[in-house]
Amino acid sequence: LPRSTFVGSGQWSGHWLGDNGAKWEEMKRSLIGMVEFNWFGIPFNGADICGFDGIPSEEMCIR
Numbered sequence: 001l002p003r004s005t006f007v008g009s010g011q012w013s014g015h016w017l018g019d020n021g022a023k024w025e026e027m028k029r030s031l032i033g034m035v036e037f038n039w040f041g042i043p044f045n046g047a048d049i050c051g052f053d054g055i056p057s058e059e060m061c062i063r
Contacts, residue, residue, distance in 0.1 A: 003015070003017075003018055005040075005042060008041075010040070010041040010042035010044070011041075013042075013044070014042065014043075014044030014045050015037055015042050015044075016046065016047070017030060017033045017034065017037075017045065017046065018047070019048060020048055020051050020052060020053070021051050022050055022051030022053060022055060022056035022057075022060065023051065024060065026051055027051070030047035033045075033047065034047065049061070
């Protein structure tokens with residue numbers, strides 16, 4: 001998954017939102033970012049599960 005996009009890229013590729021932190025606020029931002037990319041016509045997108053920077057709680061990974 002690339003971290004960059006261009007017009008029409010949703011037809012061929014997805015998008016990786018990048019390195020998010022292992023905090024609840026970062027998880028919230030990731031969800032908002034994924035919804036926004038759906039609006040942009042890039043439905044295949046995602047962020048790091050449980051975050052990338054820091055040590056996530058077990059509850060965060062379960063959710």
